[in-house]
Amino acid sequence: MKNELEHDILKVLLTEEQIKARIQEMGEQITEEFQGRRPLFLGVLKGCFVFMADLIRACPLQSDLEFIAVSSYQNSTVSSGRVQITHDVQQDITGRNIIIVEDILDSGSTLAFLKNYLLTKGAASITIVTLLDKPSRRTKAICADLAGFTVPDEFVVGYGLDYAQHYRNIPYIGVLKPEVYSK
Ligand code: IMP
Ligand code: MG
Numbered sequence: 313m314k315n316e317l318e319h320d321i322l323k324v325l326l327t328e329e330q331i332k333a334r335i336q337e338m339g340e341q342i343t344e345e346f347q348g349r350r351p352l353f354l355g356v357l358k359g360c361f362v363f364m365a366d367l368i369r370a371c372p373l374q375s376d377l378e379f380i381a382v383s384s385y386q387n388s389t390v391s392s393g394r395v396q397i398t399h400d401v402q403q404d405i406t407g408r409n410i411i412i413v414e415d416i417l418d419s420g421s422t423l424a425f426l427k428n429y430l431l432t433k434g435a436a437s438i439t440i441v442t443l444l445d446k447p448s449r450r451t452k453a454i455c456a457d458l459a460g461f462t463v464p465d466e467f468v469v470g471y472g473l474d475y476a477q478h479y480r481n482i483p484y485i486g487v488l489k490p491e492v493y494s495k
Pocket of ligand 2: 359
């Protein structure tokens with residue numbers, strides 16, 4: 313029987329097993345590239361938190377961890393395009409090699425803003441790692457250095473991704489029934 317969260321899911325796009333296997337590969341790639349460079353993993357809250365937890369455990373590296381929180385959606389399925397920092401990094405990032413960890417790269421507004429912001433603050437390098445990439449909706453000239461999966465132009469939830477702060481605790485990535493957000 314479906315639980316009360318799964319009732320709102322139209323279809324499963326990526327299973328737990330697919331996500332786990334891909335993150336293992338991504339971790340190996342990052343570990344090889346950042347050996348001896350002590351990167352700073354910077355998660356973009358809140359959507360990153362499930363992915364971040366799995367990704368850092370797939371990267372046996374000397375590294376540091378930080379979070380930044382931004383908001384651009386205000387409970388809609390379409391980005392407002394205006395990005396606001398609601399929680400800033402808590403340490404000096406001058407000269408650091410930063411790995412931004414995102415749940416999904418959509419219009420690109422969030423990452424275009426963040427990349428510029430972090431470089432202004434003195435970061436030495438920015439590497440963008442995203443679990444999902446939705447290239448069909450891009451409006452900013454920005455691309456991921458490493459993306460887990462390319463997804464179609466559908467609103468997805470689960471594995472940290474939300475709609476109006478719900479569904480983050482679904483363990484896989486699913487497509488939300490359109491009637492849920494058109495209500
Ligand atoms: P962008 O600024 O348009 O690239 O959007 C990035 C942010 O929008 C992500 O970090 C997500 O929080 C959110 N987002 C974009 N597409 C989706 C989606 O399909 N489901 C859930 N959140 C999304
Ligand atoms: Mg979100």
